[in-house]
Each structure stands twice: as structure tokens, then as C-alpha cells.
Amino acid sequence: MVTMHREHPLQVDCRGCGxxxxxxxxxxxxxxxxxxxxxxxxxxxxxxxERELLISRTCGVCWDEMFxxxxxxxxx
Numbered sequence: 001m002v003t004m005h006r007e008h009p010l011q012v013d014c015r016g017c018g019x020x021x022x023x024x025x026x027x028x029x030x031x032x033x034x035x036x037x038x039x040x041x042x043x044x045x046x047x048x049x050e051r052e053l054l055i056s057r058t059c060g061v062c063w064d065e066m067f068x069x070x071x072x073x074x075x076x
Contacts, residue, residue: 006045012053016062023050 006024013020025043033042039051049060058066 010054012057014053014059014062015057016066017059019059019061021050021053021059023053 005026008025008027008030010023010025010030011020012023023046025046029042033039033054039046039055043051043054046054049063052063053059
């Protein structure tokens with residue numbers, strides 16, 4: 001069950017630029033993700049960039065530098 005109580009600060013450093021990010025999460029949701037639940041189902045309250053940071057340790061800025069950003073007209 002996903003809860004919206006985001007009380008646990010989780011610090012994640014980007015492996016690309018080294019910037020430290022602090023995400024507020026529910027620790028139970030993190031545990032469910034670690035046990036195999038899809039991250040978007042376990043923590044839908046996080047943005048796509050925040051979820052990617054947890055998965056690959058790559059922040060949104062570094063991701064865009066590596067792969068380019070996807071504008072509305074670019075990704076149809």
C-alpha cells in the first residue's frame with residue numbers, strides 16, 4: 001500500500017556531477033521497491049527525475065546532458 005507520508009529524508013549523490021539530492025520518501029515504500037515493486041507504483045509521489053536518481057544515481061541534468069531532453073514535439 002502506497003502512503004503519501006513522506007517523512008524520511010533520503011540523500012542520493014549523482015554519480016555524474018556529484019550533486020547531493022535529498023528526497024523525502026516513506027521508508028516502507030522504499031522497502032517495497034527494493035523487494036521488487038515497480039518504483040513508479042511504490043513511489044508515485046516522486047517525479048520521473050527523482051525516481052531515475054534512485055534507480056541509476058543520475059540526476060535529471062546529467063541525464064539530459066547524456067541523452068538529450070525530450071520536448072513535447074520531439075517524442076511523439
